Amino acid sequence: MKPRRASYDVVIVGGGHNGLVAAAYLARAGRSVAVLERQGRTGGAAVSARVFAGVDARLSRYSYLVSLLPRQIIDELGLSFATRRRRISSYTPVGAGGLLVDTGSAERTRDSFARLTGSPADFLAWQRFYAMTGRLAERVFPTLTQPLPTRDRLREVIDDEFAWAALFERPLGELIESEFTDDTVRGVVFTDALIGTFTHAHDASLRQNRCFLYHVIGGGTGDWDVPVGGMGAFTDALADAARAAGAEIVTDCTVTAIETDGRAAELSYADGVVGAGHVLVNAAPHELARLLGASAEPKPEGAQLKINMLLRRLPRLRDTTVDPREAFAGTFHIGESYAQLDRAYGEAAIGRIPSAPPSEIYCHTLTDPSILSPELAAGGAHTLTLFGLHTPAKLFAKDPAGTKVALVKATLAQLDSVLAEPIADCLAMDENGDPCLEAKTPLDLEQEVGLPGGHIFHRDLAFPYLADDAGADPAARWGVSTGHRNVLLCGAGAVRGGGVSGIAGHNAAMTVLEPRP
Incomplete structure (x- = not known):
């Protein structure tokens, strides 16, 4: 045209x-x-x-x-x-249990922290931490549709010297390690610094801080809506x-x-x-x-793997205390403890597929089933969206197809490790009898939607x-x-x-x- x-x-x-x-x-x-x-x-x-x-x-x-x-x-x-808000912020399976963050019940979230860590300390630190980012969001978000403030003016708008130093001047890892003690809790916090960004907690360039900032200020609340x-x-x-x-x-x-x-x-x-x-x-x-x-x-260079799935039904969890409809309604963290994220980054940085690929999943249809036909919705079908971290474009340079197959296999195996049944058993089939699963690497994003390096x-x-x-x-x-x-x-x-x-x-x-x- x-x-x-x-x-x-x-x-x-x-x-x-x-x-x-x-x-x-x-x-x-x-x-x-x-x-x-x-x-x-x-x-x-x-x-x-x-x-x-x-x-x-x-x-x-x-x-x-x-x-x-x-x-x-x-x-x-x-x-x-x-858009619709999700009540469940996140669920992170750990062993036979897990950490559930329910924004509608501080008591329930506190109890989940206590079962995981054996102490109220990290829950109290969590409340303090996200109260700080909440104040930051209220002050910074309105400036995004105005002419840019100067650095000094933004500092005045934020009006919190601790937050300014921790998020704008020092590597985010220092703040996370000073505020939280549990490895899982640290990882859940740090994932917001990695979505779409290949980096580590102590990167002196502060690219992790910048990514984290945009993930916690949205809408003036930090909520991620459907x-x-x-x-x-x-x-x-x-x-x-x-x-x-x-x-x-x-x-x-x-x-x-x-x-x-x-x-x-x-x-x-x-x-x-x-x-x-x-x-x-x-x-x-x-x-x-x-x-x-x-x-x-x-x-x-992009660094993410995207897997879209359609399921006949949600999978059963190893953690029998949590309903899968709650666990998958928010962000479902897989292999994203602080230590696991650091190990995966180190492996990818030297050109290796992470041995335990970190990823996170959410289920759109638990919040908004309108994207399904009435027949699919009535039959219990659900979508799952998986976002894999620490998979930079350079991993795929020599053998794009083979590396993609290996990475998808490893990522799904990591997901299976926290489920009570293989995810493959829950996948719907298309009209050709093929599983309803597609994966997109950074190279796919470059080719299909014009994102350089994905x-x-x-x-x-x-x-x-x-x-x-x-x-x-x-x-x-x-x-x-x-x-x-x-x-x-x-x-x-x-x-x-x-x-x-x-x-x-x-x-x-x-x-x-x-x-x-």
Whole structure:
């Protein structure tokens, strides 16, 4: 397909959720807008799909939970979209027992801690720790849809010197090790620093701290909510809002080059060229450099394994004191004690598949069964989404297919070790008689949804404050600058851009709409 016009006020490269957010805001403000999407559909990595042949289950295929999406964006764009909170935060099997964190019952959570650790100390430390991150979330989250504060201003907003030093200045491992004594508890806390980030607790670069920060501030609460109808319900609502506002969305249109003089730009695609006053790029900075013909920064490296499953029924647990419907309703941690995470990182860092791959699982359908057909839901079917850690892209370089098979086998074996029956016995079958299971490595994400190196955040996350050398440039103040006055980042690679949030799209649109002196 090709754009209907020769030129637009704004052309957006990529129809993922951030590009659609930007398109909706800009079109509502009266700008002429075109979104050019290389695939045959919009949504990018935030899509739902019927993954298994002949099976009516619409899985959130790549991204699957919502934390950072501001209610402001939903309300301002008039989106018909909702999320649901999960009462169970997490369950971590340990031996014949486990640790259950129930946000609806402090007493039940305290008792679970006591059975695991034999002492109330870690539960009390847990309460103090998450009270601190809760205060941090309340103060930091509202700044994400405003121009970036300076470092000093953000420190004032947080108004907690202990939290500032622990999370913005020192490796996160120091805080975790000083606050908690139990290895399992430490691991449960630390996993939030590893989702989409290949690192360790004492990394001096603080990439673990930055990842952790974004995982605990979402929504001003840190809750990770379930998108009703699946992730595709969100991006479908965004596409509808953008079109209703007058934006043109062109699919099957791959942008091959961008040229700009800072005032006007031209974008090349297979069938021609389209002009733009502004270009918003909903792609990784590495990909933008290629489009501009510039020297690219090193390719980022993702480090996760995603396994989507459809089950006939939930599996039985070795821990008979917990109902599987509760254990899988929150985040189900596997092989994620503090020591296990450190060992897996060390093995992966030297090019080995972790001997006990760490991962975590959640079940969408326990909170929102609407993604299943009525027949599947009535029959007790459920989806499971597994997110594996410490599987960097480099592991797959020599033998992508063989390494993938070996890693999936090892990961499922680790899951089986905490179940009372093999997960394979619970898998549904598709119309061809094949198990309803698919796996995605970083290389798959690069090929299928254009994430360089399979990095789900496009590059390492940045702290949400203004760089010292930003000056008065509006794009820098909004965290979307590229070095070209009229070319802006509007994807996960922007400052404050990671996760399914729409924040980068909002902030790029606000940059375009900001009055010029």
